[in-house]
Amino acid sequence: MLMINIVLTETKARKFAKDWIEAWNSHDVDAIMDHYAPQVKLTSPVAARLLDDAAGSVVGSEALRKYFQKGLEVYPELSFELLDVMWGISSVILYYRNHVGTKSGEFMEFDSEGKVVRVVANYNG
Numbered sequence: 001m002l003m004i005n006i007v008l009t010e011t012k013a014r015k016f017a018k019d020w021i022e023a024w025n026s027h028d029v030d031a032i033m034d035h036y037a038p039q040v041k042l043t044s045p046v047a048a049r050l051l052d053d054a055a056g057s058v059v060g061s062e063a064l065r066k067y068f069q070k071g072l073e074v075y076p077e078l079s080f081e082l083l084d085v086m087w088g089i090s091s092v093i094l095y096y097r098n099h100v101g102t103k104s105g106e107f108m109e110f111d112s113e114g115k116v117v118r119v120v121a122n123y124n125g
Helices: 011-026 028-033 044-050 061-074
Strands: 034-044 058-059 082-086 091-098 103-110 115-125
Touching: 011 028, 011 082, 011 091, 028 061, 034 061, 044 061, 044 115, 058 061
Parallel strands: 034 115
Antiparallel strands: 034 058, 082 091, 091 103, 103 115
């Protein structure tokens, strides 16, 4: 796939962040998945723990859907509060706090259609 780098505007980055947070807080897996490309790759310490796989990687939208569904089952009270949004070339970083106070920073890279193709998640606890 040809990647076309696009400088995101503040408006687009904040709209993406708002929509992403709302989708997660609704626990609507279809709305959540609408943000991701079919060839997405996510790397996360939570994925490593939930999937019992030290690599912590989830590849492809079907695997990601299953991982998110499992996460919502394991954490039925899951909710996010957006703390900040940073934007750059074809990417954003969403900084947020979850329902138990853990802060997270997720780097998300977009394809030319505005879908997330790569996620690297980091947590403070």
